[in-house]
Amino acid sequence: MAMRKLILKINHELFGGLLLIGIGAYAYYHGQQYAFGSLARMGPGFLPQVLSMALCAMGGILAVTSQLKPSSAIDLQLGQVLIVAASMVLFAILLRPAGLFTAAFVSVVVSSWADRQITWPGRIVLALVVAGLASLIFIVGLGMNMPLWWG
Amino acid sequence: MDVIANLGIGLQAALTPTMLWYCFVGVLLGTFIGVLPGIGPLAAISLLLPITYYIGPQEAIVMLAGVYYGAQYGGSTAAILLRLPGTASSAVACIDGNPMARNGRAGVALFITTIASFAGAITGLIILIFFSPYIAKLGLKFGSAEYFALMLLGLVAACTFSDSPLKGGAMVVLGLLLSMIGTDVNTGVIRYTFGFFELSSGLSLVALAMGVFGVADIIRNINTIDTSGLSQRFTMRSMLPSREDWRRSLPSMARGSAIGSFFGTLPGTGASISSFMAYATEKKIAREPERFGKGAIEGVAAPEAANNASAQTAFVPTLTLGIPGDVTMALILGALIIHGITPGPQLITSQPELFWGLIISFIIGNILLVLFNIPMIGLWISLLKIPYRLLYPTILIFICVGVFSVSNSTFDIYTVVGIGVLGYLLNMLRFDPAPLLLGFILGPLMEEHFRRAMLLSRGNLETFIDRPISLSILVVTAFAVCFIIASSVRRRLRTHNTAKDSHVS
Numbered sequence: 001m002a003m004r005k006l007i008l009k010i011n012h013e014l015f016g017g018l019l020l021i022g023i024g025a026y027a028y029y030h031g032q033q034y035a036f037g038s039l040a041r042m043g044p045g046f047l048p049q050v051l052s053m054a055l056c057a058m059g060g061i062l063a064v065t066s067q068l069k070p071s072s073a074i075d076l077q078l079g080q081v082l083i084v085a086a087s088m089v090l091f092a093i094l095l096r097p098a099g100l101f102t103a104a105f106v107s108v109v110v111s112s113w114a115d116r117q118i119t120w121p122g123r124i125v126l127a128l129v130v131a132g133l134a135s136l137i138f139i140v141g142l143g144m145n146m147p148l149w150w151g
Numbered sequence: 152m153d154v155i156a157n158l159g160i161g162l163q164a165a166l167t168p169t170m171l172w173y174c175f176v177g178v179l180l181g182t183f184i185g186v187l188p189g190i191g192p193l194a195a196i197s198l199l200l201p202i203t204y205y206i207g208p209q210e211a212i213v214m215l216a217g218v219y220y221g222a223q224y225g226g227s228t229a230a231i232l233l234r235l236p237g238t239a240s241s242a243v244a245c246i247d248g249n250p251m252a253r254n255g256r257a258g259v260a261l262f263i264t265t266i267a268s269f270a271g272a273i274t275g276l277i278i279l280i281f282f283s284p285y286i287a288k289l290g291l292k293f294g295s296a297e298y299f300a301l302m303l304l305g306l307v308a309a310c311t312f313s314d315s316p317l318k319g320g321a322m323v324v325l326g327l328l329l330s331m332i333g334t335d336v337n338t339g340v341i342r343y344t345f346g347f348f349e350l351s352s353g354l355s356l357v358a359l360a361m362g363v364f365g366v367a368d369i370i371r372n373i374n375t376i377d378t379s380g381l382s383q384r385f386t387m388r389s390m391l392p393s394r395e396d397w398r399r400s401l402p403s404m405a406r407g408s409a410i411g412s413f414f415g416t417l418p419g420t421g422a423s424i425s426s427f428m429a430y431a432t433e434k435k436i437a438r439e440p441e442r443f444g445k446g447a448i449e450g451v452a453a454p455e456a457a458n459n460a461s462a463q464t465a466f467v468p469t470l471t472l473g474i475p476g477d478v479t480m481a482l483i484l485g486a487l488i489i490h491g492i493t494p495g496p497q498l499i500t501s502q503p504e505l506f507w508g509l510i511i512s513f514i515i516g517n518i519l520l521v522l523f524n525i526p527m528i529g530l531w532i533s534l535l536k537i538p539y540r541l542l543y544p545t546i547l548i549f550i551c552v553g554v555f556s557v558s559n560s561t562f563d564i565y566t567v568v569g570i571g572v573l574g575y576l577l578n579m580l581r582f583d584p585a586p587l588l589l590g591f592i593l594g595p596l597m598e599e600h601f602r603r604a605m606l607l608s609r610g611n612l613e614t615f616i617d618r619p620i621s622l623s624i625l626v627v628t629a630f631a632v633c634f635i636i637a638s639s640v641r642r643r644l645r646t647h648n649t650a651k652d653s654h655v656s
Contacts, residue, residue, distance in 0.1 A: 016580040020321050027328055027343075034340055040610025042602050044340035048331045051324055058321040065317075074579050080370050081575060084547065085568050088366070091551045092564035100552070107551070108544040114373045115540035130545050138552050142205070145559065 012074055017063030024055030080114045087111035099147040100139060104131040154280060157507050164508030165515065170213060173206070177214035178516045181221020182523050185228070186531045188235035188376050188539070190546060192222035194368065196482050197360035198549055200489075201556045208490035209505055213512045215486055219479050220272060220462045220513070223422060224520045227264045227455055228531055232257060233378060240422035240458040243430045247443060247450030254446050258390035263448060264455045265524040267404045271456030272517045274408035275415060275463025280510060282416070282464075283499060287471040289620075290496030295604040296615050300624040301474055302597050305418030307631050309477075309586045316635040319586045322577075326590025327597070329354055336595070337602060349562040356485050358554050358566040359591060363584045365550045366571025369543045371578060376539040390525070392448075400452035403433055407456030415461030418468045419589065421477025422458040429457035463513060470494050470506060474593075478585045481592040 028049055037043030087110040094103035108127035112118050118126070138144045164170065184195040195218050203211035226241035231248035244264065251260040293301075310319030332343045333353030344350040392400070410432060411425040433453045434443045443450050465476030473494040475481035487494055492505070499506045524531075554563040574584055608614035615621050 012580045016318070016577075016582060019576075019580065020325070023325065023328075030343060034335075034342055035338075038610060039605050039612065042337075042605060044335040044338045044342055047598050047601075048328065048342060051328050051331070055321060055324045055328065058317060058324060062317055062321065076576075076579055077370065077373070080373050081572055084366065084370050084373075085572060087544075087547060088551055088564060088568045088571075091548070092555075092561040095551075095555065095561060095564075104548050107548060111544045111547050112540065115543075116374055118540050126541055126544060130548055133545075134548050134552060138556075142202070144552075144556055146555070 011066050012072065013066030014063050017059045017061070017066060020059030020062065021056050022059075024052045024059060027052035028056070083114040084111060095146065097150070099149040101131045101135050101148055102150065104134045153284075157503065158280070158511065160503050161507030161509075161511035164209070164504040165213075165511035169210060170508065170512055171515070173210040173214040174217055174512045174516050175519060177217020178221035178519050178523065179217075180214075181218040181223075182225035182520065182531065183534070184218065185222035185225025185241075186534050187537070187542065188229045188233065188372075188378065188535070190368070190542070191226075191364065192219050193360060193364040193479055193482065194546075194550075195222065196479060197357055197365065198553045200357050200360075200482065200486055201553050203486055204489070204557075208487060208492050209508060211486055211490065212483060212509060213516075215483050216466075216509070216513065217516050219483070220459060220516065221520055223455075223459050223462050224265065224268045224524055225531065227268075227451075228261065228528075229535055231260045231264070231451070232532065232535065235376060235378070240426045240454075242423070243426045243454040244451060246430065247445070247447050250444065250446035251448070251451065256446065259392045259396060259448070260451055261528055262390040262525065263392055263396065263400050263452050265521060267400065267407065267452040267455040268459040268524075269517055269521050270404045271408045271411055271459035272463050272513075274456075275412050275460035276510065276513055276517075278412045278416070278460075278464050279466055279513075283467055283471050283506075286467055287496045287499050290472045292620065293472070293496070294618065294621075295600040295607065296618050296621040297624065298472075298474075299597060299600040299604055300615060300621045300628070301418060301472065302593050302600070304624055304628045304631070305468075305474055306586070306590060306593060307628050307635075308417055308419035309589050311420075311631050311635050315581075316639055318582050322582055322584065322586040323590040326587040326592075327594040329359070329587075330591045330594025331598075336599060347562070349560060353595075354591075355554070355557060355563050355566060356482070356592065357557050358563045359570055360482060360588060361550050361554055362567045362570025363574040363588060365546065366567060367574030367578055367584070369546060370571065370575045372539060373543060378535055378538060390528070396448050400448050403449040403453040404456040406432060407453035408460045410453075411457030411460030412464045414457075415464030415476060416467045418472075418474045418476055420461075421465055421479065422461050425457040425461035426454035429453040466509075470498055470509075471496060473596075475589070478588045478592075481589055485592060 031045050031048040031052060034045030034048065035043030036045045036049060087107045090110055091103045091107040094106055105127045108130045109123055112123045112126060135148055139146065139148055180195065180199075181192065184190055184192060196215050199215060199218065203215065223240060226236060227244040227248065230236040230241040230244040231252050234245045234249040236242040236245055248260045248264070251257065306323045310316045310323060330353070332350055334341050334351055341351050407429040410429045414420045414425040414428060415422075430450055430453060433449045434440050437443065437447070437449065465480045468474045468476050469480040469484055471494070473484065475484045484494065492502070550567060551564050554567050555561060557563060577584060604614055615625060
């Protein structure tokens with residue numbers, strides 16, 4: 001299948017700096033609901049607020065100094081991100097109702113989609129082998145507390 | 152002699168069948184993980200953390216430590232044969248190891264890395280044996296101010312040696328912020344949970360480590376790791392180095408061991424920094440520096456000795472002060488704390504069997520590793536032929552089950568997914584995730600010690616300067632910060648000038 005791939009011609013330092021400022025600003029805004037206190041009696045909001053300000057400052061320096069460097073391309077493998085995330089989310093959703101074997105099988109079928117070379121028979125065999133191995137190791141071997149199958 | 156009596160205690164503790172078994176399993180898994188490209192010791196240790204809940208603390212640490220230093224041995228195999236470093240610290244082994252392999256000297260390179268690894272590890276262990284009691288004695292004088300200052304030094308040191316100190320520093324701060332999630336110990340206020348009840352006990356360490364080092368790496372590695380170019384066979388004879396090889400590599404191993412031992416004991420700096428420093432030193436003092444990068448055996452021997460020496464001495468601050476030497480140590484420290492053991496200056500005196508038993512088992516582990524890596528090298532090389540497309544779906548399942556089993560909640564799996572995507576983004580923007588994890592683990596400790604120091608001094612910041620030990624640590628930290636600023640300014644100027652020059656010409 002064709003992989004969705006996003007090539008961004010951006011200055012990664014600038015983008016990184018802005019990302020840090022964003023996270024820091026949000027953490028500061030959210031942290032204001034916790035009491036600040038004083039140096040001698042610090043409230044729960046003291047360090048979070050100080051740290052988020054520091055993060056904003058560092059992001060700011062990074063964004064400003066990024067202009068000294070040439071920008072370069074980064075290629076975000078969006079398809080791979082989505083497939084890997086989806087396979088893990090499916091595993092989490094299926095684990096309780098459908099059991100480890102089913103969840104692992106479905107998850108491997110989905111996650112192997114990210115590879116360009118694998119074939120359908122190979123995918124099914126791999127999923128069966130991994131699901132079987134996981135069931136053997138975690139349920140039979142280690143006796144972990146989770147269902148194996150539907151029901 | 153004290154040392155002999157202590158090692159006697161250790162021998163008794165380490166030579167039980169269970170301890171030997173977990174030591175064996177640890178180093179075997181470590182070599183396995185180290186050889187496989189695309190999965191490092193950090194991911195392996197985070198995967199094993201949940202399993203250690205089921206076994207005793209000492210067995211757990213012996214196994215996790217075995218994975219750590221075993222991976223240092225195995226990591227160089229893929230680096231030399233395929234130019235694919237299995238661990239961050241073996242990236243240096245690619246530079247000269249891979250040219251050696253292409254010149255038909257792969258066997259010699261692999262043999263020398265094993266010997267260098269062993270020499271480095273034993274040097275590190277000797278330092279660990281003789282130094283730890285003194286550091287622990289010094290640690291007894293530490294108050295909250297000293298602990299805070301030392302952790303600050305560790306975090307600063309972790310940024311000093313990363314590519315961009317500013318980005319490293321930002322990752323440390325982000326890690327500290329992430330550690331604020333959950334219930335505040337002092338006031339009981341619940342912070343940054345966004346309404347999720349599951350977050351009230353904090354972000355799970357296992358979920359964070361697996362997200363950043365497992366999932367993020369997998370997303371990046373899919374379709375990029377190619378192991379099909381491997382077609383080498385080895386005989387014992389082709390592995391034996393010549394007299395000339397020995398003459399060149401033995402002094403390099405000694406220097407590498409010394410450098411590694413030093414950087415290992417510093418909190419915050421670990422195996423990767425040591426191997427880079429050792430390589431740079433060898434290149435600087437070599438009579439023919441132009442040989443480097445084309446298969447110089449010194450460039451393989453010194454970094455390998457260095458990263459194994461530092462893998463052992465990193466236990467000095469971890470076990471005697473409770474301050475992790477690097478990220479892997481931080482995970483091991485986390486495992487100890489889960490088992491109710493808080494490492495600190497009292498550990499050696501209050502639990503001598505644990506401390507000395509660990510050291511003896513490290514020695515046993517390193518001897519096992521030499522056996523694994525020289526006669527059995529063919530087995531590991533055949534492992535390298537497993538294609539990544541079969542490996543990564545398997546690893547993803549292990550990650551999911553691993554996180555789930557920590558607290559039997561699927562919420563942690565969603566956390567891993569979120570952290571993994573964030574980690575991938577940060578990775579693409581060229582942020583090093585290691586300082587983030589270090590900040591996350593040191594965060595709660597630092598907050599507690601900072602608050603306590605402030606409470607005792609009634610909010611007077613001078614308490615950090617009034618106490619001599621704390622003052623001297625802070626002076627060293629200040630030097631490190633000056634060094635960071637000076638070197639980054641110098642680098643900026645240089646790139647600026649060369650950019651200008653090339654523009655003119």
